[in-house]
Structures are given as C-alpha cells and as structure tokens.
Amino acid sequence: MNFSKTTSYSxxxxxxxxxxxxxxxxxxxxxxxxxxxxxxxxxVLTNLSKNGFINSSRGRKGGFELARDASTIFxxxxxxxxxxxxxxxxxxxGFETCPFDNKCAIHDLWDESRNNILxxxxxxxxxxxxxxxx
Amino acid sequence: MNFSKTTSYSxxxxxxxxxxxxxxxxxxxxxxxxxxxxxxxxxVLTNLSKNGFINSSRGRKGGFELARDASTIFxxxxxxxxxxxxxxxxxxxGFETCPFDNKCAIHDLWDESRNNILxxxxxxxxxxxxxxxx
DNA sequence: ATTAAATGCTATATAGAGGTATCATTTTAT
DNA sequence: ATAAAATGATACCTCTATATAGCATTTAAT
Numbered sequence: 001m002n003f004s005k006t007t008s009y010s011x012x013x014x015x016x017x018x019x020x021x022x023x024x025x026x027x028x029x030x031x032x033x034x035x036x037x038x039x040x041x042x043x044v045l046t047n048l049s050k051n052g053f054i055n056s057s058r059g060r061k062g063g064f065e066l067a068r069d070a071s072t073i074f075x076x077x078x079x080x081x082x083x084x085x086x087x088x089x090x091x092x093x094g095f096e097t098c099p100f101d102n103k104c105a106i107h108d109l110w111d112e113s114r115n116n117i118l119x120x121x122x123x124x125x126x127x128x129x130x131x132x133x134x
Numbered sequence: 135m136n137f138s139k140t141t142s143y144s145x146x147x148x149x150x151x152x153x154x155x156x157x158x159x160x161x162x163x164x165x166x167x168x169x170x171x172x173x174x175x176x177x178v179l180t181n182l183s184k185n186g187f188i189n190s191s192r193g194r195k196g197g198f199e200l201a202r203d204a205s206t207i208f209x210x211x212x213x214x215x216x217x218x219x220x221x222x223x224x225x226x227x228g229f230e231t232c233p234f235d236n237k238c239a240i241h242d243l244w245d246e247s248r249n250n251i252l253x254x255x256x257x258x259x260x261x262x263x264x265x266x267x268x
Numbered sequence: 269a270t271t272a273a274a275t276g277c278t279a280t281a282t283a284g285a286g287g288t289a290t291c292a293t294t295t296t297a298t
Numbered sequence: 299a300t301a302a303a304a305t306g307a308t309a310c311c312t313c314t315a316t317a318t319a320g321c322a323t324t325t326a327a328t
Contacts, residue, residue: 002221059295062304087136113250193325
C-alpha cells in the first residue's frame with residue numbers, strides 16, 4: 001500500500017526541479033542532491049524526458065529542466081506515468097467484481113477516502129508544493 | 135498504490151470463511167469458490183493458520199475455519215500480517231525525512247485522508263463485512 | 269489394514285521492479 | 299581538432315512476490 005520507488009523518485013526529481021526552475025540540472029548534480037542510485041536516476045530522467053515532463057540537452061553543459069510551468073504539472077499526472085492510477089478504481093478486496101455483489105461492505109467508506117486522496121493528487125501541482133513550502 | 139495480491143487473497147479467504155462459519159472448508163473447495171491459484175492458496179492458508187487467524191484439521195474431512203469470532207478479526211490485523219502497515223506512516227514522496235523540512239506541502243492533507251482509511255481498516259471486522267452485506 | 273482425502277512442508281520456476289554497467293552520441297571548452 | 303562532460307540507448311544483474319510441483323504426514327471411511 002504505497003507508491004512505487006520509481007514514483008517517489010520521479011516526484012522528488014520534479015519537485016526539486018520546480019524549486020530550481022530556470023536552472024539546467026545534470027544527472028550528476030541531481031545524484032549529489034537526491035538519494036537516488038545514479039544509473040537508475042538516469043533511467044528515470046530519460047523516462048520523464050520522453051514523456052514530456054522535462055527537457056534534456058545533450059553535451060557539455062547539458063542537463064534537464066522542467067518542460068512546462070510547474071503549475072501545469074500535477075502529481076496525478078506523474079503517478080499516471082510511473083505506475084498508473086488504476087489502483088484507485090479497484091475494490092479493496094482486490095477483485096474487479098467484488099464477491100459481495102460487486103459492492104462489499106466497506107466499498108462506500110473506502111471509495112470516499114480514496115477519492116479524497118485522488119482529488120489531492122489531481123489538484124496539487126508542483127507549483128503548489130513550492131508555494132506552500134515557503 | 136494497492137494492496138498486494140497476498141493481502142487480497144487473504145482478505146477474500148477470511149471473508150468467505152466469515153460468511154460460512156462453523157463449516158469446515160477444504161483448500162480444494164475454497165479453490166473452487168475463490169479465484170486463487172491452488173498451490174498459492176495452500177500457502178496463504180498455511181500462513182493464516184500459523185498466525186492464528188484460522189484453525190486447520192488434517193486428514194480426510196480436514197480443512198480450515200476461522201480460529202476466532204469474526205467480530206474480533208479486523209482488516210488491519212490481516213494486512214499487518216500480509217504486508218505490514220508501515221506504508222501508512224510514510225511521506226508521500228517516499229522519504230523518511232521529507233525533503234521539505236520533514237513536512238512537504240501535501241503532508242497534512244495526505245495524512246488526514248490516509249488516516250481515514252487506516253481508521254476504517256482498524257475498525258472494520260470480518261463480522262462487519264457480513265452484517266453490512268445482508 | 270488399506271486407501272482416499274486432506275494438510276504440512278519445501279524446493280523450484282517465473283515475472284517484474286529496481287539497480288548496475290557500458291558504449292555511443294552530442295556539445296562545449298580549450 | 300581534441301578532450302571533457304554531458305545525455306541516449308541498451309544489456310544484464312538481483313531480489314522479491316507470485317506461482318507451481320511434489321513428497322510427507324495425518325485422518326476417516328471402507
């Protein structure tokens with residue numbers, strides 16, 4: 001019951017970038033700042049780049065930076081990329097058709113709480129993270 | 135962002151048993167009722183048995199049944215066994231010490247929602263599942 | 269007693285997430 | 299031009315959750 005490491009890594013990278021916008025950040029530098037294994041960090045960065053969250057520039061002085069304004073990148077978007085949001089639409093008991101007539105006893109309570117979380121994820125942008133932090 | 139299959143399997147098995155208390159259920163029969171791979175089902179049953187959730191009887195006419203009253207077995211107890219509840223005490227961004235001064239921007243909102251879920255898990259017993267179903 | 273039906277136990281296979289290593293390519297500084 | 303510093307791409311390793319298989323042991327029915 002947790003987000004994957006890849007999701008955590010991605011969120012951390014992007015948060016860091018949002019806090020250092022207009023700076024070109026190399027994988028080496030990010031490695032020194034975040035506690036992410038170097039080679040895996042590289043892969044995650046590639047993934048974020050290929051999917052339009054960040055831009056990359058090659059060669060000396062190359063690096064990465066946010067591709068869009070931090071206010072337009074929502075946490076849910078990132079999670080959607082890294083592990084999908086399907087988990088938020090599933091029965092607690094783990095079956096598409098819940099054995100209890102497609103609606104087990106805690107379905108309602110569960111859905112309410114889970115929808116709260118989903119709402120947070122969809123409404124909170126990287127910019128929100130920065131602003132609220134300060 | 136989901137419970138493990140082992141957790142789902144365990145919840146399903148125990149829910150089923152709560153709905154069929156006083157019946158001795160064999161692995162073969164449970165296999166026919168629940169969609170759980172047979173050999174893995176056996177392992178999960180052994181795990182539940184070793185940890186006091188169910189009793190087993192060997193030999194012909196052997197099988198499994200709840201070890202305690204359904205009202206005393208809470209969903210959180212089961213999850214604690216199968217995958218632990220540590221995930222509910224972690225920072226969204228996945229770090230013990232959140233980069234944002236140990237309290238990132240969505241920490242509060244997040245904790246509230248997550249605590250709601252945890253509360254549900256701790257307060258809902260197998261008996262509640264049956265009762266509410268009817 | 270013997271057999272059938274059940275669990276107990278344990279070894280092994282498989283798939284995917286996470287992590288490591290290396291070479292190719294691009295760009296900048298000299 | 300050349301070397302250094304960066305990303306691009308890709309192959310492979312490792313660990314764990316999940317799944318499979320089979321033998322050992324127990325119990326009940328005959």
